[in-house]
Amino acid sequence: MEIASILAYVCFFLSSLLSYPFLKKKNRIPKQRAKLPPGSMGWPYVGETLQLYTQDPNVFFATKQKRHGEVFKSHILGCPCVMLASPEGARFVLVTHAHLFKPTYPKSKEKMIGPSALFFHQGDYHSLLRKLVQSSLSPDKIRKLIPSMESVAISALESWSSGHIISTYHEMKKFSFDVGILSIFGHLDSNHREMLSDNYHIVDKGYNSFPTKIPGTAYHKALLARKRLNQILSEIICERKEKRLLEKDFLGHLLNFKNEKGEILTEDQIADNIIGVLFAAQDTTASVLTWILKYLHDDQKLLEAVKAEQMEIYEANGRGKKPLTWAQTRNMPLTYRVILESLRMASIISFTFREAVVDVEYNGYLIPKGWKVLPMFRNIHHNPEFFPDPHIFDPSRFEVAPKPNTFMPFGNGVHACPGNEIAKLEILILIHHIVTKFRWEVVGSQNGIQYGPFPVPQQGLPARFWR
Ligand code: HEM
Numbered sequence: 512m513e514i515a516s517i518l519a520y521v522c523f524f525l526s527s528l529l530s531y532p533f534l535k536k537k538n539r540i541p542k543q544r545a546k547l548p549p550g551s552m553g554w555p556y557v558g559e560t561l562q563l564y565t566q567d568p569n570v571f572f573a574t575k576q577k578r579h580g581e582v583f584k585s586h587i588l589g590c591p592c593v594m595l596a597s598p599e600g601a602r603f604v605l606v607t608h609a610h611l612f613k614p615t616y617p618k619s620k621e622k623m624i625g626p627s628a629l630f631f632h633q634g635d636y637h638s639l640l641r642k643l644v645q646s647s648l649s650p651d652k653i654r655k656l657i658p659s660m661e662s663v664a665i666s667a668l669e670s671w672s673s674g675h676i677i678s679t680y681h682e683m684k685k686f687s688f689d690v691g692i693l694s695i696f697g698h699l700d701s702n703h704r705e706m707l708s709d710n711y712h713i714v715d716k717g718y719n720s721f722p723t724k725i726p727g728t729a730y731h732k733a734l735l736a737r738k739r740l741n742q743i744l745s746e747i748i749c750e751r752k753e754k755r756l757l758e759k760d761f762l763g764h765l766l767n768f769k770n771e772k773g774e775i776l777t778e779d780q781i782a783d784n785i786i787g788v789l790f791a792a793q794d795t796t797a798s799v800l801t802w803i804l805k806y807l808h809d810d811q812k813l814l815e816a817v818k819a820e821q822m823e824i825y826e827a828n829g830r831g832k833k834p835l836t837w838a839q840t841r842n843m844p845l846t847y848r849v850i851l852e853s854l855r856m857a858s859i860i861s862f863t864f865r866e867a868v869v870d871v872e873y874n875g876y877l878i879p880k881g882w883k884v885l886p887m888f889r890n891i892h893h894n895p896e897f898f899p900d901p902h903i904f905d906p907s908r909f910e911v912a913p914k915p916n917t918f919m920p921f922g923n924g925v926h927a928c929p930g931n932e933i934a935k936l937e938i939l940i941l942i943h944h945i946v947t948k949f950r951w952e953v954v955g956s957q958n959g960i961q962y963g964p965f966p967v968p969q970q971g972l973p974a975r976f977w978r
Contacts, residue, residue: 625783
């Protein structure tokens, strides 16, 4: 009996000793104890990339979840990955254990946007930049932009209303770019605005093309345009400094920054973060706006109800003679629910990427160091347990707040979108002006999705607008 208890003690002591290094490193676990999640890794090298690209990515991931459950593995785009399709899994990666995962982007994309842009970073540099972005996009700052945003919306709408067919997505991109410029520079002279727009357009075209330095290719042209953007930004910064303008916009915040050692940001750091914010702001907002117009067009009853809500505000403002107030933009309940439901339905950011910096255990499964981890927003937004009849567009579901961590169109945790308030504000403003003054008709095939890389209606929703 005694010998048995001594042996048990020795075994316990030895096993504690052996597991000590793992216990010390929280969540680092001996590989042999946890197993990899279920799922298939596909073919050597290519993995399941071909399957992903030859079918609708949403169907690809939804089918995998059905087969394997909420944690599964795959091998796509040259990387072994673990997908987490539950609210708890997404929260684990993005919030509670965010320190075990780092942001990860292909080097070619990092180079194009600028390696000092905040979303490539973690830790002190990231939180410093994030504070600057957040304070320049705080409700206090963006409420002052309402009149300028209205002018941008009205002039965009007027340019669409000559009766010719436009690509809604294409036009929405111009609108969200102009609002992005407004939030970064406040008022910017038209010469610099056009130069930024022309060169940014080339960068945008090359961003998703094959990365090569061969002259004449879209990627190479984009790299050259990215260099020119730096020169233009440098000119703008120089003028600002000469005029000693103490603006409180994003550029002003970047220029005025000094850390406790008195160090300021370099011009490259400033440029990369300006391009980074433009990049984060443009396609996202434009895709959501395009979906909203499609959903409203497909449900005329809902469109009439949104119109009634907006007409009341329009009349109160002397038929649009007075500008919208901040309070009015905060009191458009139906329109706001349409935005939330569109964000859920379209889930334009279907998932995000992180990389495990150590071996991590989640729910008994091993996520090996170096593997990519994908919190699957779209799968969560389309789970009938959280959103009954998920394929039906029903804004009334947002009359009740969704369960915690089940609705993450703007992400979660330290990298969650700092632009979510301005995005919603510009969408509300554009909808106000569209539905109170314009009608639109979708032209051609009305179904189908294309990816570029965010999902948008086929051909960017060709449509005709008139007063
Ligand atoms: C409807 C439009 C938008 C959607 C759906 C959206 C969504 C998101 C999501 C999901 C993330 C987190 C990505 C991740 O965790 O990997 C993010 C990050 C970010 N967004 Fe947005 N966004 C939108 C508009 C904007 C706008 C208008 C701005 C700026 C004016 C902006 C600036 C940013 C920035 C700077 C980040 C990186 C934050 C960081 O890494 O700390 N976004 N966005």
